[in-house]
Amino acid sequence: MKTRLRKWRLISLFAIMTLILAGCGEAKLSALKPAGEVAQKQFDLMVLSTLIMVVVIIVVVILFVIAIVRFRRKDGDDSIPKQVEGSHKLEVIWTTIPILLLIIMAIPVVTYTFELADTSAMEVKDKDGKTKDAVVINVRANLYWWEFEYPDYGIFTSQDLVVPTDEKVYFNLKASDVKHSFWVPAAGGKMDTNVDGVNQMYLVFDSKKSNEAQNLFYGKCAELCGPSHALMDFKVVTKSKDDFNSWVTSMQTVAKEPKVAEGELAKQGQEIFNKSCIGCHAVSTSGNGAGMGPNLSNFGERERIAGFLDHTEENLKKWIKNPDDYKPGNTMAGKYGKLTDEQIDALAEYLLNLKVEGSKHID
Structure with missing residues (x-):
């Protein structure tokens, strides 16, 4: 009896700790507080899938409770209840409902998958060979730091990624040593950086959300890459379009002088x-x-x-x-x-x- 009580105390303690820890974290580093178009779409998918799962669980629990209460064996009643087999109606219901739920999930997932994979704007060049009407950043992951190149502006920087707000920022992702993964939780899902081949993606940083976060977000490596993987962080500094252009000009000035x-x-x-x-x-x-x-x-x-x-x-x-x-x-x-x-x-x-x-x- 004492052993059981101890186990229940431990279970209760772990349940309380789970609830407390679930509230930890910062808006700058939370995928549950989206700060842009990509993150918002991914968050909407999480909410939709969670709601579907919760509804399914509630329905199953209700049916389970009804079955227990209504069909429980009564005292002194040893009779075998009527056996129901081969009910076409039930079979159609429990086959159709999951199909409908999968369709409800599949439509936005497929739509967003193609939308978020569209990086065709990176291929549109002007007469000087620069990307037209789009900011492109080459990201190179290294043990254990990040390099950011702005090819259209001829500038390099590291560790602090500077981006404009309210527009799509496109990324070419590559690694120089082992596999890493580029992830800005508040702005969108992660994507691997490989030694061979370049992955592409885009993110959008909302100006209002950026102001709320003091124009600073956190980025992480999301792929186990070595003993200091947990310390492979970078910062994302967001700026308005005008401020971003001023920053580019300042960086180009330092490049010359x-x-x-x-x-x-x-x-x-x-x-x-x-x-x-x-x-x-x-x-x-x-x-x-x-x-x-x-x-x-x-x-x-x-x-x-x-x-x-x-x-x-x-x-x-x-x-x-x-x-x-x-x-x-x-x-x-x-x-x-x-x-x-x-x-x-x-x-x-x-x-x-x-x-x-x-x-x-x-x-």
């Missing part, structure tokens, strides 16, 4: 960077360096260090000193040799002043 370090300490840091880091990282928005590490051209404006650490000078120094303590298996560890604390201070000063728009990151 790379930022020069100001201050004695920052200049020392730039010298250290040119000796130890530039083989993997670029500080110009026009290129991705050796492609081995994130582009750092606007590092001082980014939302996180290494994709997940708070953007502070202290965290940056810790990351430079021993990145493997924070992201096991990352490809940065051991590449640049041992730096002294003074060299790390100078390098951090230089990196934190790498800004394109002169704005500060959002905490």
